[in-house]
Amino acid sequence: xxxxxxxxxxxxxxxxxxxxxxxxxxxxxxxxxxxxxxxxxxxxxxxxxxxxxxxxxxxxxxxxxxxxxxxxxxxxxxxxxxxxxxxxxxxxxxxxxxxxxxxxxxxxxxxxxxxxxxxxxxxxxxxxxxxxxxxxxxxxxxxxxxxxxxxxxxxxxxxxxxxxxxxxxxxxxxxxxxxxxxxxxxxxxxxxxxxxxxxxxxxxxxxxxxxxxxxxxxxxxxxxxxxxxxxxxxxxxxxxxxxxxxxxxxxxxxxxxxxxxxxxxxxxxxxxxxxxxxxxxxxxxxxxxxxxxxxxxxxxxxxxxxxxxxxxxxxxxxxxxxxxxxxxxxxxxxxxxxxxxxxxxxxxxxxxxxxxxxxxxxxxxxxxxxxxxxxxxxxxxxxxxxxxxxxxxxxxxxxxxxxxxxxxxxxxxxxxxxxxxxxxxxxxxxxxxxxxxxxxxxxxxxxxxxxxxxxxxxxxxxxxxxxxxxxxxxxxxxxxxxxxxxxxxxxxxx
Numbered sequence: 001x002x003x004x005x006x007x008x009x010x011x012x013x014x015x016x017x018x019x020x021x022x023x024x025x026x027x028x029x030x031x032x033x034x035x036x037x038x039x040x041x042x043x044x045x046x047x048x049x050x051x052x053x054x055x056x057x058x059x060x061x062x063x064x065x066x067x068x069x070x071x072x073x074x075x076x077x078x079x080x081x082x083x084x085x086x087x088x089x090x091x092x093x094x095x096x097x098x099x100x101x102x103x104x105x106x107x108x109x110x111x112x113x114x115x116x117x118x119x120x121x122x123x124x125x126x127x128x129x130x131x132x133x134x135x136x137x138x139x140x141x142x143x144x145x146x147x148x149x150x151x152x153x154x155x156x157x158x159x160x161x162x163x164x165x166x167x168x169x170x171x172x173x174x175x176x177x178x179x180x181x182x183x184x185x186x187x188x189x190x191x192x193x194x195x196x197x198x199x200x201x202x203x204x205x206x207x208x209x210x211x212x213x214x215x216x217x218x219x220x221x222x223x224x225x226x227x228x229x230x231x232x233x234x235x236x237x238x239x240x241x242x243x244x245x246x247x248x249x250x251x252x253x254x255x256x257x258x259x260x261x262x263x264x265x266x267x268x269x270x271x272x273x274x275x276x277x278x279x280x281x282x283x284x285x286x287x288x289x290x291x292x293x294x295x296x297x298x299x300x301x302x303x304x305x306x307x308x309x310x311x312x313x314x315x316x317x318x319x320x321x322x323x324x325x326x327x328x329x330x331x332x333x334x335x336x337x338x339x340x341x342x343x344x345x346x347x348x349x350x351x352x353x354x355x356x357x358x359x360x361x362x363x364x365x366x367x368x369x370x371x372x373x374x375x376x377x378x379x380x381x382x383x384x385x386x387x388x389x390x391x392x393x394x395x396x397x398x399x400x401x402x403x404x405x406x407x408x409x410x411x412x413x414x415x416x417x418x419x420x421x422x423x424x425x426x427x428x429x430x431x432x433x434x435x436x437x438x439x440x441x442x443x444x445x446x447x448x449x450x451x452x453x454x455x456x457x458x459x460x461x462x463x464x465x466x467x468x469x470x471x472x473x474x475x476x477x478x479x480x481x482x483x484x485x486x487x488x489x490x491x492x493x494x
Contacts, residue, residue: 009055012146016049051146054104055111058150061090061101062108107150110140110157135163135180142188151196156187159203164211179210183491190484193404201347202486208341208350209491215341216352219246247355250344252295257346257411259294260287319345321396322356346409348399348488386415386433394433399487401437402464403444408437416441418451418464431462434483451483 007015023034023042031039068078068086078089090101139156142148148156160183163176183206191199208215223245230240244252285293326340338353386394394415401408413435434451436444443449448469455462465480484490 009052009059009144009146013049013052013056016045016052019045020049048146051149054150055107055144055146057094058104058108059111060108061086061094061104062112064090065105065108103150103154107143107153110153111144133163133177133180135160135177135184138181138184138188142191147188148191149196152191152199155196155200156184156191156203159200160184160187160207164214167211167213176210183207183210186490193484195405195407198407201349205343205348205350205488206491208343209488212341212350215350216354219350219352219355222246246349246351250346250349253346254411255298256291256294257409259290319392319395320351320356321345326353343488345395346400346411348486350488386430390430390433391415393430394435396489397430397487398435398485399489400435401440402434402483402485403436403440404466404481404483406437406440408440410435412437414438414441416444416451418453434464452480 020042023038023045024031031042034042064077065086068076068089070076073079076086078084078086081089083089083092087098087101087105090096090104091098094101096104139148139153143150143153160180163180165171165173165176168176183203187199187203187206190202194202208218225243226245226248227243228240229242230238232238320342321344322338322340322342326338326342328339338356341350341352342356343350395410395413398410398413400406400410401413414437415433416436418432418434431453444451450467452465452467453462454465464483466483467480468478470477
């Protein structure tokens with residue numbers, strides 16, 4: 001790749017470091033004395049300097065690794081310095097952990113100029129450099145330009161993996177690489193507003209959306225790796241280590257969320273729920289202790305116990321979303337077969353067809369009808385609250401709390417009328433509802449944020465915007481922020 005269009009890491013480091021020094025002043029002012037805007041600007045400049053420095057460290061680490069390769073034997077750089085490997089030498093110089101050095105070396109190799117294959121001595125032709133696919137080139141450009149940190153780059157790179165072209169011989173060779181490129185562009189747009197862990201999760205969700213056959217293969221690998229191990233330490237404390245398969249892990253998450261639900265803050269409900277919240281606040285146990293007690297309660301009471309004994313007024317469960325086009329009828333008795341994959345409503349992680357068929361047989365399905373314009377059915381102003389099917393539809397569309405940088409799953413969300421039902425005579429329609437977790441919903445109302453919707457006349461697609469309240473000091477209103485869905489449905493390239 002040729003990154004000459006972007007400023008070099010050295011130039012970016014110099015410029016960012018100069019801005020940091022300017023904000024701190026000649027005397028090295030304490031950050032505690034900075035105004036809010038200056039403090040945030042300082043942090044942004046320092047982050048830019050760190051990203052540029054990371055690139056320099058990555059390139060140098062990769063070069064140290066190359067010069068210390070095993071093939072060079074005792075002539076290798078690390079061996080001449082008295083160390084066994086390039087990784088050990090970089091660790092010795094930088095003080096970084098082994099995993100951090102490995103990430104730096106990987107990033108440096110990604111950005112290293114591609115070496116063309118060796119020339120054929122029998123041919124006068126000059127070998128061409130290997131072709132870098134569009135999706136990988138976009139990722140490398142984002143890393144080289146400072147748009148992504150090393151951690152963000154590795155999150156997308158490892159989460160997406162390579163397009164499995166050989167797995168789908170019926171598709172055109174460039175179909176999946178193009179789908180990967182569109183997914184990369186979406187993830188690049190979302191990267192600045194997501195923690196690295198959530199960015200990696202979204203990259204895996206995109207991969208599962210674009211590679212449905214691989215969902216089953218990866219599920220089976222994790223299912224085979226499931227395990228439960230206990231041991232006693234030297235103080236007599238018993239420990240346990242669990243590796244969950246995907247379905248069991250989701251069930252345990254739902255179970256623990258149900259146990260912790262009263263602690264997640266107030267919501268727009270009646271006085272009975274408020275009393276439960278107050279009772280939860282009086283509980284002296286930590287969240288970790290409460291989760292432990294919940295697991296033990298489930299183990300003791302057994303699968304047939306009254307769910308209220310452990311969870312109060314709601315039994316935990318896992319909701320799976322699957323499109324009708326992925327379910328087909330067949331066989332002599334007309335039984336249903338799942339030909340695609342489904343996604344957990346919380347988190348959006350994929351499940352293979354076999355698991356979904358088992359759940360359909362056990363629990364049944366809730367059909368959700370969508371209109372010809374791709375929108376679920378509406379109820380206008382006949383009802384004050386969204387119906388159950390409407391809430392399921394909004395959950396499938398939004399995939400979680402829509403507030404920027406909030407990663408709350410859909411099970412923790414309420415459904416906000418963007419045009420208030422009473423104040424603005426808003427309609428109880430799916431288009432005018434949006435998923436917000438309890439804390440973000442309260443923040444919106446208490447701090448006077450608002451959400452609006454615009455519709456593209458050409459594509460008939462809706463876009464939701466979050467408008468900040470006026471600045472209390474100046475009265476100025478900041479620019480609205482586009483709200484992005486967390487639903488796997490947004491990765492529609494495949």
